[in-house]
Amino acid sequence: MNWNNLNELSQIDQIIEDSKKQPIVVFKHSTRCSISATSLNRLERAWNVDNTPAYLLDLIAFRTISNQIADTFQVEHQSPQVLVIDQGKCSYHASHWDISMDELKPYISQ
Template structure:
């Protein structure tokens, strides 16, 4: 079943998502809208969300790193992960559980970690 992501554009959106990770896993995708590598990673992220493997018990958010730089920086600070883009970060209980960036962001990699 296909899952949907929410684009977060404010610190308030991020704080709410981070709080929610105390009870539900949160998968954050940091996307650069000007980068071909990020475009490829976004395609992999979308394929994962459209696969049967994507859990309905997980929240999915997208942050455009250029357009929402303060949010991107706050995420890096709050989960202690050096900013990269593209980047995917799995947050559980308000802390980083797993992260991958660039060409490591694949549907298969997300399947393996998430299931």
């Protein structure tokens, strides 16, 4: 899986713009949380959609970006959390043990 690192606020605007062409996945990861590490690992092992852009946010290091994502997409902050951004809006989100490729795939397959 090829993650794009999400480490600048300006990338949120780019994600919104790019999501007008295809859905974008954002994974908000807490490097201090074992549930987050497990959820990330499960998602990476099941990932089978190479054409979908995916961003990984270290929310411990970049909490300001995490907060802006919550505000911009009107999704309460959770950790870990996966969001699908499509047409500039959050079309799907899940957190903790609810993060799964089976649940995510219908929102990113076109």
